[in-house]
Amino acid sequence: MAFTLAEVAERIGAEIVGDPEAVVGGLGALEHAGAGDLTHLSSTAYRRFLPGTSATAVILARGDAAACPTNALVVDNPYHAYAVASTLFETRPAAEPGVHPRAVVDPSARLGDGVSVGPHAVVMADAELGARVSIGPGASVGAGTVLGADTVVLANATLYHGVRLGERCIVHSGAVIGADGFGFAPDAAGRLQAIAQVGGVTIGNDVSIGALSAVDRGAIDDTVIADGVKIDNLVQVGHNCDIGAHTVICGCTGIVGSTRIGRHCILGGGVGVGGDGPVEICDGVTVSAMTHVTSSIDEPGVYSGGTLHGKTRRWKRSALRFAELDSMAKRLARLEKEVGTR
Incomplete structure (x- = not known):
């Protein structure tokens, strides 16, 4: 697929400096891009590559346009504009609507228009799949689980019973949503009795759950993940957590049950959240990689912990x-x- 710069500029709201009829057919890194590639400059760390780029066009800020040796697409926020432009070149194969002959769909499940259910996928009783939902090969959708329109569940992901996902979510392979929270009570002899986890998981719109991540169901009330949250691979979200809108959680982070995280937070890779009691993190907090958060944070800012390598x-x-x-x-x-x- 190929697009003129005029078409790309219209999609991302850019001003063209150069030839609007120039054609781009793919994406490339600034230092490696060649003819026909679209690239971007969004960090000063890569500015040194701009004068020598061979790309057909560069998405960049106005202050960098004068140094650009090729066509420029000038925007206020180059990284966001590049993210929007990248969707034009999506390479993930589109799922064909319909239920594969080797899929298992309970007769009581409700499937919206254009739903795709891949081979060996299972959709259990009373599940509800909105319009254009895609269930990948080997994925499982539990009883009574509800998926909003245009949500994608990729191969071998598992959604337990009583899970609710909003619209335009994506659940990557191997992720597990709605498994039992980790709750046990000892008797007088120290033997552990499992506590029934009767809550569910409620996930908003435009949420991404990374590969092999787990979001546990609530013990009584639901675990809640609000709109726009992005969760990386290998993340553990404990039971009854409440994660605010547009928060980012990077890979290998573990969040103990009943943690409350505000809006627009960033948890770096390998962060651990959990102390002697429930932890609350306010809006607008960034936690550096490998930091252990053991108590609540009530002031926005950047927080770090741990020792550096040497x-x-x-x-x-x-x-x-x-x-x-x-x-x-x-x-x-x-x-x-x-x-x-x-």
């Missing part, structure tokens, strides 16, 4: 000194008392 010998020395800080502080206090400075 050569092993130096890191070991630092770790040993860290372990000695308490005794060193006590010795210092004793010395200050002796010399009368405290």
Whole structure:
């Protein structure tokens, strides 16, 4: 598929500096793009590649247009504009409407217009699939689960019973939504009794759930993920979490049950959220990768924790000194008392 720059500019709201009839047929990285490619410049770290690019067109900010050796598509927000333009070149095969002969769909399930159910997929009793929903090969949709229009569930994803997804969501392969929350109560002998998890999972519109991620069902009330949330691969969301709209959760993050996260937050890769009690994070918080959040955050900003990498010998020395800080502080206090400075 190919588009003129005039067509691309109309889609992304860009001003063209150059030839509006030039044609692009694919995407390329700024430093590697060639003739026929569309690329973008959205970070100063890559500005050095702009003068030498061979791309047919570059999406960029007005301040970079003068240095562009080729056609420019000038916008206020190049990264967002590139994201919109990239959808023109989507390579994921479109699912054909209809139910594959090797799929299993319960007679009580309700399927909207244009629904696609792939081979070996299962749609259980009383499930409801909105218009143009796509269920990939081997995926499972539990009893009474409801999927809004244009939602995509990719191969081998699992949606348990009583899950609700909004419109235009995407659930990637291997993700599990609605498994039991991790709840057990010990008896006097220490034997663990599972607590029935009778809540569900409610997910808003335009939510993305990454491959092999898990969103547990609520113990009593639902686990809630609001509109526009983006969850990366290998993320664990515990039971009864409430995640605010347009929050981003990066890979390998674990969020303990009953955590509340506000709107427009970013949790970097490998973040752990959980302490002695429920944690609440307010709107507009960014948590750096590998940080362990053990208490609530009530002020927007960027938060970091943990130790940085270094050569092993130096890191070991630092770790040993860290372990000695308490005794060193006590010795210092004793010395200050002796010399009368405290």
